[in-house]
Structure formats: C-alpha cells, structure tokens
Amino acid sequence: MTKPSWFNRLSILFGLAFLYLPIVVLVVYSFNGSKLVTVWGGFSTQWYATVLNNPSIVEGAKVSFLVAAVSATAATILGTLAAVVMVRLRRFRGRALFNGMLLAPMVMPEVVMAVSMLLMFVTLGIDRGPLTITLAHTTFTLCFATVVLQSRLVELDSSLEEAARDLGCPPARAFVSVALPNMIPAIVSAWLLSFTLSLDDLVISSFTTGPGASTLPMKIYSQIKFGVTPEINAISTIILGVVVLGLVGAQLVSRRSEKAERTA
Amino acid sequence: MQSYISIENLAKSYGVVSAVKNINLGIEKGEFFSLLGPSGCGKSTLLRMIAGFETPTSGAIRLEGADVTDVPAHKRPTNMMFQSYALFPHLTVGRNIAFGLQQDRLDRSEIRKRIDEVAEKLQLTALLDRKPAQLSGGQRQRVALARALVKRPKVLLLDEPLGALDKNLRTETQLELVRLQRELGLTFIIVTHDQHEAMTVSTRIAIMKQGQVLQVGTPSEVYETPQSRYVAKFLGETNVFAGGKAERDGNVLSIESGEAGGHVHAAFTDRIALDAPYWVSVRPERVKLATAGNGIEGIVEQLTYTGVERHYRVRLKTGATLDARRVNHGAESDLAIGDRVFASWPPQASRLLAE
Amino acid sequence: MSFVTTTPKKVNWGGRLLIAIPYTWLLVLFLAPFALVAVISLSTVRLGMPPFEPLTAWDGSILSLRLNFENFLYVLTDDTYLLAYLTSLKVAAISTAIMLLIAYPLAYGIASCSPSSRSLLVFLVIVPFWSSMLIRVYSWMSILRNDGLLNALLLKLGLIAEPLRILNTETAIYIGIVYTYLPFMVLPIYSSLASADRTLIEAARDLGCSRVSAFWRVTFPLSLPGVAAGCALVFIPVVGEFVIPDLLGGADTQMIGRAIWLEFFNNRDWPMAAAVTIVLLALLVVPIVYFQSRQSRSRT
Numbered sequence: 001m002t003k004p005s006w007f008n009r010l011s012i013l014f015g016l017a018f019l020y021l022p023i024v025v026l027v028v029y030s031f032n033g034s035k036l037v038t039v040w041g042g043f044s045t046q047w048y049a050t051v052l053n054n055p056s057i058v059e060g061a062k063v064s065f066l067v068a069a070v071s072a073t074a075a076t077i078l079g080t081l082a083a084v085v086m087v088r089l090r091r092f093r094g095r096a097l098f099n100g101m102l103l104a105p106m107v108m109p110e111v112v113m114a115v116s117m118l119l120m121f122v123t124l125g126i127d128r129g130p131l132t133i134t135l136a137h138t139t140f141t142l143c144f145a146t147v148v149l150q151s152r153l154v155e156l157d158s159s160l161e162e163a164a165r166d167l168g169c170p171p172a173r174a175f176v177s178v179a180l181p182n183m184i185p186a187i188v189s190a191w192l193l194s195f196t197l198s199l200d201d202l203v204i205s206s207f208t209t210g211p212g213a214s215t216l217p218m219k220i221y222s223q224i225k226f227g228v229t230p231e232i233n234a235i236s237t238i239i240l241g242v243v244v245l246g247l248v249g250a251q252l253v254s255r256r257s258e259k260a261e262r263t264a
Numbered sequence: 265m266q267s268y269i270s271i272e273n274l275a276k277s278y279g280v281v282s283a284v285k286n287i288n289l290g291i292e293k294g295e296f297f298s299l300l301g302p303s304g305c306g307k308s309t310l311l312r313m314i315a316g317f318e319t320p321t322s323g324a325i326r327l328e329g330a331d332v333t334d335v336p337a338h339k340r341p342t343n344m345m346f347q348s349y350a351l352f353p354h355l356t357v358g359r360n361i362a363f364g365l366q367q368d369r370l371d372r373s374e375i376r377k378r379i380d381e382v383a384e385k386l387q388l389t390a391l392l393d394r395k396p397a398q399l400s401g402g403q404r405q406r407v408a409l410a411r412a413l414v415k416r417p418k419v420l421l422l423d424e425p426l427g428a429l430d431k432n433l434r435t436e437t438q439l440e441l442v443r444l445q446r447e448l449g450l451t452f453i454i455v456t457h458d459q460h461e462a463m464t465v466s467t468r469i470a471i472m473k474q475g476q477v478l479q480v481g482t483p484s485e486v487y488e489t490p491q492s493r494y495v496a497k498f499l500g501e502t503n504v505f506a507g508g509k510a511e512r513d514g515n516v517l518s519i520e521s522g523e524a525g526g527h528v529h530a531a532f533t534d535r536i537a538l539d540a541p542y543w544v545s546v547r548p549e550r551v552k553l554a555t556a557g558n559g560i561e562g563i564v565e566q567l568t569y570t571g572v573e574r575h576y577r578v579r580l581k582t583g584a585t586l587d588a589r590r591v592n593h594g595a596e597s598d599l600a601i602g603d604r605v606f607a608s609w610p611p612q613a614s615r616l617l618a619e
Numbered sequence: 620m621s622f623v624t625t626t627p628k629k630v631n632w633g634g635r636l637l638i639a640i641p642y643t644w645l646l647v648l649f650l651a652p653f654a655l656v657a658v659i660s661l662s663t664v665r666l667g668m669p670p671f672e673p674l675t676a677w678d679g680s681i682l683s684l685r686l687n688f689e690n691f692l693y694v695l696t697d698d699t700y701l702l703a704y705l706t707s708l709k710v711a712a713i714s715t716a717i718m719l720l721i722a723y724p725l726a727y728g729i730a731s732c733s734p735s736s737r738s739l740l741v742f743l744v745i746v747p748f749w750s751s752m753l754i755r756v757y758s759w760m761s762i763l764r765n766d767g768l769l770n771a772l773l774l775k776l777g778l779i780a781e782p783l784r785i786l787n788t789e790t791a792i793y794i795g796i797v798y799t800y801l802p803f804m805v806l807p808i809y810s811s812l813a814s815a816d817r818t819l820i821e822a823a824r825d826l827g828c829s830r831v832s833a834f835w836r837v838t839f840p841l842s843l844p845g846v847a848a849g850c851a852l853v854f855i856p857v858v859g860e861f862v863i864p865d866l867l868g869g870a871d872t873q874m875i876g877r878a879i880w881l882e883f884f885n886n887r888d889w890p891m892a893a894a895v896t897i898v899l900l901a902l903l904v905v906p907i908v909y910f911q912s913r914q915s916r917s918r919t
Contacts, residue, residue: 008728012740015725019747019801022758025768029761082641092638100911101645107852107910109859109903111876115883115896116652119659122669139648142641162317163350165337167415168367172633174338181354192749200751203861203876207883217753224757224866233761236754243750251742 023240030233047234057235060219064199067130067215071137072145072194078138079145079190080183084175086146087153088161105143113140114207121208128210136208137201141194148193152186153179185254192250196243266329268293268451269314269419274323276309283309285475286323291468296445296452298462300498301472307455308423310472314453315421316340327418338367343417347424349408351396357407358383358392364415382414385444402433413448420445422454426461438464459499463487471495492619496545503551503586507542507616516611519544525582526560530614543617550613551588553578553599559606562586567601578605653900660893661686671890690894700878700895704902707875710789710864711857714796715804715850721797722804722849729805730812741809748802756795756866763791763867787869795863800856804849811845812838844913851910855903875899 030048033041051057082102086095105113117136121128156179164174180187202217209218216239220232267290276284284306291297299307312318314325316337324333332340343364352360358379365375383389386406396404405425412420422441426434442465445452456462462469463483470480471494479486479495490496493504505528508520517530521544528544536542553564553576562578565585574597578586586607599605662671663685676683694700729740747755762768763786770782785791815838823833861876868874875895882892 005731007724008731010728011724012728012732015721015728015801015805016740016743018721018798019744022755022762022798023747023750025762026754026758078641078644081637085638085641089634089638094642098638098642098645101649102641103911103914104907105649107855107907109856109876109899111859111861111879112896112900113649115879115892116656117648119655119889119893120648120652123655135648139644142645157348157350159346159348159350160352162337163344163346163352163411164363165317166315166342166344167364167411168338170338171336178352196749200753202753203880206880217751220753220757221862224760232754232757236751236757239754240750244746247746247749 026233027237027240029230030237032230032233047230048238051231051234051238054231057216057219057231060214060216063130063213064216067134067137067205068195068198071134071141071198072191074134074138075141075145075194076149076187076191078142079149079194080187082142082146083149083153086150088158088175102143102146105140106147110140110201110203111207114204117204118207128208129213130209132208132210133205133213133215136204137194137198140201140204141197144197145190145194148190149183149186152183156182188250188254192246199239266326267291268295268328269453270324270326270329271310271314272324272326274310274313274320274325276306276313276318276321283475284313284320287475287477289470289477289480291451291453293451294449295467296442296454296465298466298469299453299455299472300457300459300462300469302457304474305472306475307457307472311344311421311423311453311455314419315342315344341418342421343412343415343419344421344423345408345412345425347427349396349404351404351407351411353396356393356395357388357399360396360407361388361392361411361414364411368415378414382410386410386413401428402437405429405437409444413444413450417450419451419453422452424455424457426456426458434461435464441465463499471498488615490545490615490617493543493545493617496615496617500547501587502545502547504543504545504617505584507538507544510538519614523582523584524560524586525580525584528560528614529611530616531611533616536616536618540618545615545617546609546613548575548587548589549591550609551586551607552609553588553590553605553607555599555603555605557606557608559608560586561604561606564599564601564603564605567597567599569597576605578607656893656896656900659890660690660897661688662890662893663687663689664888664890669889670887687890690891691898693891694894694898699873703873703875703878704898706873707858707860708902710792710796710872710874711854711860714793714800714857715854717793718797718801718804718853719846719850722801723808723846726805726809726812726845729809737813741806744802744805752799753862755799756863759791759795759798760786760866763794786867789868789872791867792864792872795867796857796860799863800853803852807848807852808842808845811842811848815841848910848913851906851913855906855910858903859899 031043031045033044033046082098086099086102114136117132117139118128121132121135126132160178160182161171161174164178165171169177200217201215202221205215205218206221209215216235220235223229223232269289269291271287271289271291274284274287275282287310299310301307309318313320316332316335316339320333324331326332327341352363355363361379361382362375365378370378379392380389383392386409388403388406388410391399391403391407396407399407405428408425425441426437429437438461441452454462454465466483468480468482469486471478471486473494479491481489486495487499490499496502496504505521505523508522510517510519512518512532515532517532517538518527519530521528528546530544560580562580564576565579566575566577568575568577569592571592573592574590576588576590576599578588580586588607658674659671662674664670665672672685672687674685676685725744729737729744732740760767764770765782765784765786767786769785770779773779774782785794819837819841820833823837824830828836859876859879860874861880864872864874864877865880879892879895879899882888882895
C-alpha cells in the first residue's frame with residue numbers, strides 16, 4: 001500500500017464528489033436570481049437579504065445558537081468528568097452500566113430518545129422550552145463528546161499525573177495542571193462537535209420544546225414542508241459557511257499550538 | 265530497633281490475581297536498595313505502594329516509624345523517578361524542576377537557589393530554558409532526577425530508570441547515581457530486572473519472584489551464598505547438580521553426584537540436611553579445566569570467545585553439561601572443541617542448596 | 620487514584636463525587652426516561668395535560684393498578700404497524716449494504732495514501748457531516764425533483780424523454796440515507812484499515828499471494844471489526860430515522876420513526892406512541908447490546 005492505485009484514486013474521487021455535489025449545488029443556487037432550479041437568473045444576493053430580514057428566522061437562529069452553546073459547554077464538562085472516570089479509575093461498582101449509558105445515545109434512534117426525554121420532563125413537571133431543549137441536547141451530545149475526550153485521555157501518559165502527585169499535587173490539581181492542558185485540542189473538538197450536533201438537531205428539539213420556542217432547524221423544516229424556496233438555500237449556505245469557518249479555525253489553532261510546543 | 269523504612273506483611277491483589285504476597289522488608293537509612301526480579305514478579309507494584317500510587321490490600325508501610333500506609337502520594341516524603349521520565353512537555357526544564365517546590369509553597373528565592381544548586385550538580389544549568397522535546401535521552405533522565413532530588417525526599421524511588429539508555433551511557437549513569445547517593449546521603453530504592461545493574465549500584469539487593477522476596481543481602485552475599493537454585497541461577501550463571509551420598513573427611517565433604525558422573529567436593533557445613541534432597545552449585549568462573557588429572561570427565565562441546573573471556577561448554581559422560589569460564593590473558597586457547605578435559609574446583613567454590 | 624476493592628480504610632469522597640455527577644445525569648435523563656416510556660405505554664390516552672391517565676388510583680382505602688395493554692395488542696396485530704416495522708428494518712438493511720459498497724473502497728483509497736494526504740482526506744470526509752443534516756437532505760430535494768437538477772440534466776442530454784419520478788419514492792430515501800450516514804461508515808472502516816499492520820501484507824505476498832489475494836485473505840478479514848462497527852453505527856439509527864423518509868419519501872413508504880412522530884403530534888396519543896417506541900427498542904436491543912459489547916472490548 002505504498003502508492004494509491006488508479007482504482008483507489010477513482011474511489012476517492014467518486015466518493016468525495018458524491019459527498020460534496022449536493023452542497024455545491026446548494027451554494028450555487030443560493031445565489032441564483034431565479035426561483036427555479038432549472039433556470040439560472042443571474043447572480044443575486046436577494047435571498048440572503050430576505051433571510052436576514054425575516055424576524056422568525058433570525059429569532060430561530062438566536063435560540064439555536066444559545067441552546068447549542070450552553071449544551072455544548074455542559075456536554076464538554078460532563079464528558080470530561082466521564083472520560084476521567086472511565087480512563088483513570090480502574091474499577092467501581094456499576095462501571096458496566098455507566099459505560100453502557102455513555103455509549104448508547106450514539107446508536108439510539110433520535111425519536112426514541114426524544115420521546116423518552118419528553119416524558120421525563122412532563123413527569124418532573126418542568127416547563128418545556130429552551131431549558132428542556134438544552135437539557136435534552138446535552139444528554140444526547142454527551143456521548144459524542146465523551147468518545148472524543150476519552151480517546152485523547154487514553155493516549156496521555158498517566159505517569160505525568162503520577163509525577164505531579166509524587167511532587168506534592170493533590171490528585172485533582174494534578175489532573176488540571178498536567179492533563180487538561182494537553183487535552184485542549186480534544187476539548188475544543190468535543191465542544192465543536194456537540195455544538196454542531198445541537199445546532200443541527202430537528203427531532204429531539206421538536207419533541208422537547210414548548211410553546212414559542214423554535215429552533216432554526218424547526219423553522220427550516222416547516223418552511224420546507226410548505227415548499228422548496230430559495231431562501232432555504234441562503235440560510236443553508238450561511239450555516240455551512242459558519243461551520244466551515246469554525247472547523248478551519250479550530251484546525252489552524254490546534255496546528256499552531258502544536259507548532260509552538262515543538263519549537264519553543 | 266526499627267528500620268528506616270519498614271514493610272510489614274505487605275500484600276496486594278487485583279481481584280483474584282495476587283501481585284504481591286506477604287512481603288517483609290527492612291531498609292536502612294542511606295542504603296541503595298535494589299528490588300531485582302523478572303517482569304511480573306511484583307517489584308514495580310511494591311515500589312508503587314511505597315510511593316503511594318497503589319493501596320495495599322493488607323499490611324503496612326512505615327517510614328521512620330510512622331505509618332504511611334494510608335497517606336496519599338502527594339503527601340508522602342518520597343519522590344519517584346519514573347521509567348518514562350514523565351517530564352511535563354509544556355514546561356521548560358527549569359519549570360519542571362521547580363514544580364515540586366511550588367507545591368511546597370517555598371518562596372521564590374529559595375526555589376531559585378535550590379534549582380541552581382541541583383542544576384549545577386547534574387550539569388543542567390545550560391538547559392534550564394529548553395523544553396523536554398529538545399533534549400536527548402540522557403539529558404531528560406538527568407532532569408527527571410533533578411526534579412525528584414530538588415525536593416530533598418527522605419527516600420528516592422527509581423523505577424527502571426536506565427532502561428532507555430544505550431549500554432555505555434547506562435554504565436556511566438549507574439556510577440553517577442552511586443556517587444550522587446553517597447554525596448547527598450539519601451536512601452535510594454531502585455527497581456530493575458538487570459542483575460548487572462543491581463550488583464553495580466546496590467548496598468543490598470532483594471530478589472523477587474512471583475510476588476515474594478526470596479533472598480535479601482549485599483551483592484556479594486547473594487552472589488556467593490545464594491540460598492536457592494533460583495537465586496543462584498538468576499544472578500550470573502552457575503552449574504547445578506543434584507547431590508547424593510556424602511562422606512565427610514575433616515572439613516571437606518565428598519559428594520557422590522550421579523548427574524555429574526563422579527565425586528565433587530564441598531566445604532563441610534551443617535546448615536543443609538544431607539539426608540533430604542539437595543543440590544550443589546558452582547560458578548563457571550571457579551571451574552578449572554585440565555587435559556589430565558582427577559576430576560569430572562567430559563568433552564569440550566562449544567567454545568565461545570567474548571573478548572574478555574572464553575566460555576567452555578563441556579559435555580560430561582553422563583550427558584549433562586558443565587560450563588566453565590576463563591579470563592582472556594592474551595594467549596590462544598589451549599583447549600579446542602573435541603578435547604577431553606577433566607574439570608575440578610576447590611571445595612569452597614561449591615555451594616550446597618536445599619531448594 | 621485507585622479504588623481499594625477489598626479493605627477500604629478511608630472513604631474517597633472526591634472520587635465518588637467525580638463519578639456521581641455524570642452518572643446521576645445519565646440515570647435521570649437517559650435511563651430513567653426509558654422506564655417512563657415503558658410505564659406510559661401501559662396507560663390510556665385522555666384529553667388535557669398530561670395526555671395520559673395515571674396508572675394508579677387511590678380512593679382512600681384501595682390502591683388499584685390499571686395496566687392497559689390495548690396499545691401493545693394493537694401495535695403487534697395491526698397490519699399498518701407491522702408493515703412499518705418491516706419496512707424500517709428492510710430500508711435500514713439495504714441502505715447499510717449499499718453504503719458498505721461505497722464506503723469501503725473510499726476508506727481503502729484513503730488508507731492507501733501518504734499520511735499527510737490522509738489527514739486532509741479524512742477532514743474532507745468529515746466536513747459534510749458537520750454541516751446541517753437537514754440542509755443536506757433538503758439539497759437532494761432540489762436535485763431529485765421532477766423539475767430538479769438531475770432530471771434537467773438527463774433531459775438535456777437526451778437520455779430520457781420524460782422526467783424521472785425519484786423524489787417521494789423509496790429510491791430517494793435510499794439516496795438520502797446513504798448520503799447522510801456515509802461518514803459514519805467510512806470512518807470506522809478507515810480507522811481499522813489505517814491501523815492494520817503493513818508487515819502482515821508483506822508476509823502474505825512473501826508467501827505467494829497476489830495483491831488481490833492478499834487483500835481478501837489478510838486485509839479484509841482484519842478490517843472486519845471496523846466494518847461491523849460501521850454497520851452497527853448506521854443500521855440502528857436508520858431504523859428509527861424520521862427526517863429523510865419524511866422529506867424524501869412518499870406515502871408508499873411508511874417507516875416507524877414517522878409513525879411515532881404522527882402518533883405524538885397529529886393524534887396526540889402519547890401512550891400509543893410510547894408503545895410503538897417500546898416495540899422498536901425491543902427490536903433493536905440485540906444490535907445495541909452487540910454494539911456496546913464490541914466497543915467496551917476495544918476501548919479500555
């Protein structure tokens with residue numbers, strides 16, 4: 001497997017083309033002056049203007065971003081605790097159950113989780129709204145965050161923390177001053193992953209929301225049900241742009257910090 | 265009088281697996297003490313229990329009389345030099361060394377003073393501003409040592425510290441460690457699987473096997489007077505024959521050995537019961553080979569030249585083998601493969617073993 | 620930090636708190652809710668909030684327990700529901716198979732590149748996953764419509780005379796699912812291929828295998844854990860998928876995710892929806908447990 005054969009190159013090309021084609025179509029048509037997909041009405045940014053002036057969409061975006069930011073932060077914090085528990089503590093009662101609960105959301109169909117969490121909120125008497133959406137999002141993104149953080153923690157040499165403890169640091173401080181700094185890229189990744197999953201979620205939001213609180217995907221979904229409109233292309237491209245910028249930014253930051261460590 | 269470090273009935277098991285079984289050891293102040301054994305014998309587990317990273321399943325550890333068994337690692341007056349060095353990659357050498365002192369809340373000038381002191385002692389002064397990734401293996405090792413020593417621990421624990429170094433550097437470093445230890449007057453406990461290392465640096469060695477201590481003694485004690493075949497074979501090399509009927513003639517025992525195919529001589533001792541199974545052990549360097557005379561008869565089967573020595577493997581009439589060694593004095597070997605030889609050794613060179 | 624399992628002499632409160640926080644969260648918001656779903660599936664629908672009857676009633680001296688099995692009886696005997704379950708399983712199985720055929724060569728191709736190209740390529744595979752799923756599904760709507768891009772292209776090229784009806788059919792669902800879940804299949808397979816020991820292939824070649832034969836006899840079997848993980852990661856969520864069948868599928872394909880949604884929002888019959896969910900969980904419990912056991916074996 002030293003050099004990719006023509007078959008390999010073709011597979012990669014075909015695969016990537018398949019993945020990116022619809023996105024490219026979307027972006028291109030968001031600038032289409034005409035409403036119809038089949039007709040090119042000249043380059044235009046009118047749809048962007050429509051979108052940004054639509055109070056409903058803007059409101060939805062605000063709710064989505066707020067919920068995503070809070071739930072991503074909560075998921076990352078809980079995920080870090082969970083990763084430490086799974087990797088550093090050797091055995092404790094209920095470890096198998098804990099492990100199972102941590103992994104299950106990754107494969108569980110969204111409707112199942114959505115239904116169950118809604119019923120829990122109703123039973124507990126919590127008013128449904130942005131708070132319940134946030135709680136629900138934290139729970140389902142927690143497993144993804146934990147996987148990312150756990151993989152990184154497993155790689156870290158535990159003898160570094162032991163050395164810190166040996167030199168007088170209490171265990172908690174040893175973790176914070178030795179392991180955490182080396183986990184920053186993973187923490188950022190976990191946060192971004194949770195943020196994106198939350199931002200994008202439709203099913204769980206729909207079930208766990210209350211009157212008046214609508215997330216952006218919910219708004220987009222109801223608009224789609226009315227019919228395909230070019231504004232949706234514009235919204236989509238904006239969201240895409242934000243995500244790509246975030247990803248590229250995160251990559252650059254992690255590359256730069258790696259470089260700094262190496263050459264200081 | 266109690267020892268400086270006292271390990272009492274210490275045991276550690278993980279579930280059904282027993283890593284350390286009922287160990288009793290006393291280590292005195294100022295010793296360079298080795299825990300020697302093959303991998304899996306429990307020596308690292310024992311060291312980690314002394315350091316405080318593992319909690320014993322039963323037993324106690326005392327330091328200067330005080331029970332430290334329940335004291336967590338960060339509060340114990342011990343410091344460890346890790347096998348992988350465990351240098352903090354995001355801190356400079358200077359900050360690495362300062363780390364432990366900062367936990368002790370010493371004031372800045374004191375910290376500065378101590379760092380400079382230890383850096384000078386270990387030739388690190390020029391490297392204080394570098395990061396670990398920019399150092400060589402030997403340099404990193406010195407930083408790890410400096411970081412532990414700067415806290416002036418009561419006991420310094422070393423976990424296979426020289427494994428990553430190449431041979432020449434290793435020998436140098438072993439002697440360095442001994443010199444440092446004597447100069448600073450500290451107590452060192454080192455874990456190693458390398459018997460040469462243990463013999464070189466230690467004041468006393470504890471040989472471990474499967475979670476237990478088989479024998480404790482100075483290097484010459486354990487080498488010259490092993491108490492079991494395992495210990496005799498673990499340190500250096502030896503020939504072992506089963507012993508049979510023994511006749512005493514003054515201070516010399518004449519032992520019939522079916523395995524060797526003749527009589528071997530040993531100094532009389534009443535420490536071994538000769539009517540129970542016992543063995544005779546003799547080191548290859550004490551065996552003399554001659555082309556004629558009294559002795560165990562055999563044929564030279566293999567001859568190895570290592571530069572320093574010549575190793576002979578002799579096939580005896582009984583089919584057993586006998587190893588002999590001669591220091592190379594510059595002359596060619598007077599024995600060749602296929603020669604008939606007679607092996608003998610002074611009675612004091614024989615060691616009788618009950619197990 | 621280690622826990623003494625036989626003779627605890629001192630309680631480690633810090634460690635216990637550490638475990639307690641995420642554990643409690645998951646118990647309350649993940650595990651307990653499932654118990655609730657089971658409980659409510661045995662209830663009866665009513666108007667008002669919450670839209671289901673309580674299971675117990677206390678009249679001052681008698682505690683009575685009312686378990687309504689009607690929902691389950693209905694779900695398990697009604698043709699529409701049974702068809703929905705079967706369709707969901709069928710669609711999930713076929714999509715997984717198709718996805719495997721596309722993902723494996725892609726993963727293999729990436730794994731055969733130099734390490735620096737590899738990370739770029741993996742990044743490229745992940746980026747679509749990070750952009751909104753809803754939006755990507757929506758973009759296929761634009762493409763697959765009767766007056767959409769695909770038909771326009773085919774008509775222009777003269778390959779067809781009339782627009783193909785793809786949107787709102789089962790075919791569109793397959794396209795949508797394969798497209799959306801592809802990264803979930805590619806990454807595990809790529810991961811196990813990339814971490815494979817190259818010297819094993821060399822040994823096979825040395826012993827006389829051709830390149831193709833070495834692939835089938837050495838590389839492919841070694842990549843099977845990645846394949847299994849990918850299949851589990853795709854099959855299980857797809858069974859309960861809602862958005863894709865809703866937007867891309869038509870009335871002729873009823874999947875269970877949509878059924879649950881409709882019961883909840885259109886019929887407001889929560890107990891029924893809960894019962895449907897329980898049956899779905901029962902169907903999936905074997906694959907889920909299988910996935911869990913594989914993951915914990917490979918993780919610690």
